Amino acid sequence: MPAARPRLLYVTDLAYQARGRRYCDEDIHLTSRLRAHFDLALCHPVDAAALMDGFDAVVVRNSGPVLGYRKEYDAFRARALAAGTRVYNPLTGKADMAGKQYLLDLGAAGFPVIPTVDRAEDLDRLPAAERYVVKPKHGADSLGLRIVPGGEVAGLATGDVLIQPCVDFAYEVSFYFVDDDFQYALYAPDPERRWELRPYQATAADLEFARRFIDWNDLGYGIQRVDACRAADGGLLLVELEDVNPFLSLDALPEEARDAFVTAFTASLNRFARGVPVPA
Numbered sequence: 001m002p003a004a005r006p007r008l009l010y011v012t013d014l015a016y017q018a019r020g021r022r023y024c025d026e027d028i029h030l031t032s033r034l035r036a037h038f039d040l041a042l043c044h045p046v047d048a049a050a051l052m053d054g055f056d057a058v059v060v061r062n063s064g065p066v067l068g069y070r071k072e073y074d075a076f077r078a079r080a081l082a083a084g085t086r087v088y089n090p091l092t093g094k095a096d097m098a099g100k101q102y103l104l105d106l107g108a109a110g111f112p113v114i115p116t117v118d119r120a121e122d123l124d125r126l127p128a129a130e131r132y133v134v135k136p137k138h139g140a141d142s143l144g145l146r147i148v149p150g151g152e153v154a155g156l157a158t159g160d161v162l163i164q165p166c167v168d169f170a171y172e173v174s175f176y177f178v179d180d181d182f183q184y185a186l187y188a189p190d191p192e193r194r195w196e197l198r199p200y201q202a203t204a205a206d207l208e209f210a211r212r213f214i215d216w217n218d219l220g221y222g223i224q225r226v227d228a229c230r231a232a233d234g235g236l237l238l239v240e241l242e243d244v245n246p247f248l249s250l251d252a253l254p255e256e257a258r259d260a261f262v263t264a265f266t267a268s269l270n271r272f273a274r275g276v277p278v279p280a
Contacts, residue, residue: 006273007039009055011048016064018247021195023062026250030061033262037270045069049076057086057273063245067138088272089222095213095241099138100162102241111212113238114229116164120157129165136161169229172239173200175210176248177224178264179278182207184257186249197252209236217243220278221268 010031014024027042034040043051045063049072052058058080066073080087095102107113115126118137126132132153135145137160147166148156157163172194173187187200202210210226217224225246228236250258 005037005039006056006270007054008034008041008269008273009048009052009058010034010040010042011045011058011060011063012042013044013062013064014042016062021247021249023064023247026248027062029250030262030265034266034269037266038273045076046072048072049079052076052080052085053083057088057269059088059269060245062247066244067136086272086275088269089224089243089245090219093219093222093243094217095224095243097244100135100240101137103162103238106213106216106238111216111238112209112236114164114167116162118157118159118162120154123154123157123163126163126165127167129167131166133164133166134161135164167229168232169237170232172227172229173206173236174228174249175202175206175226176246176261177210177214177226178261178268179219179221180211180214181264182210183261183264184253186252197249199253199257206236213238213241217241219243221272223248223265 010027012023012027014027016023031040031042041051041055045060046069048058077091079085081091089097091097103113103116104118107116117123117125130150131147132150133145134148134153134156153163169191171187171189171191173185175185176183182202185200185202185206186197188194188197190196209228213226214224222243223246225242225248226238227240227242228238231237248261250261253261
């Protein structure tokens with residue numbers, strides 16, 4: 001049984017250098033708030049497997065791309081699953097947590113996803129484009145992402161990367177959820193300055209779009225970010241469903257919205273660490 005104050009191991013890489021963002025500031029702020037409710041310790045992701053015993057839950061936050069410590073992350077997952085350790089986000093995620101195969105699967109199932117293939121013989125399924133995005137199936141934070149001319153893309157479609165057309169879009173927008181509850185949305189009005197984010201007023205249609213992917217992933221507990229682009233026809237297309245360690249861009253929010261998120265996150269963690277089942 002959890003102690004009166006649940007004990008959390010908070011996994012973060014405070015030294016990770018992200019382009020255009022300071023991940024460490026976000027985790028310093030969040031942990032300063034969480035300490036009022038939990039007994040809390042921070043550790044680097046490569047140390048999580050060795051340190052997680054004795055905690056009521058492990059919280060994976062801004063731990064950087066898994067590509068940087070694949071061996072240690074796989075060991076952590078295996079040990080946590082074998083021991084029944086509560087990991088937030090739960091390790092059952094079907095989106096980025098399992099690689100980017102889901103973009104192919106969701107597209108084939110008729111979900112509104114940016115057109116994506118992984119084999120040369122399927123390139124004719126993509127809209128014609130002068131340039132294409134090529135990215136690893138297990139990539140994150142733009143690691144390994146390349147933009148190549150159309151004449152080169154066939155030779156790169158080897159099955160271990162995803163191929164997408166460089167499409168024109170009005171802007172990118174992200175929808176942030178705690179458990180199944182929508183919290184806020186942010187967008188980048190200028191596609192060339194994608195990390196200059198502003199609050200976005202989500203419409204009912206926007207939230208219906210985003211919830212389709214939250215419902216599909218069926219995590220129950222955790223933080224998820226639905227990244228989308230506004231296509232030329234006005235519709236939204238999924239770019240990514242981040243369910244590992246989504247950066248939250250809390251600094252782009254007004255104080256009231258930031259406090260509301262922290263309140264929702266704290267309540268979710270408290271229920272999770274105490275083993276409260278997700279309502280049916």
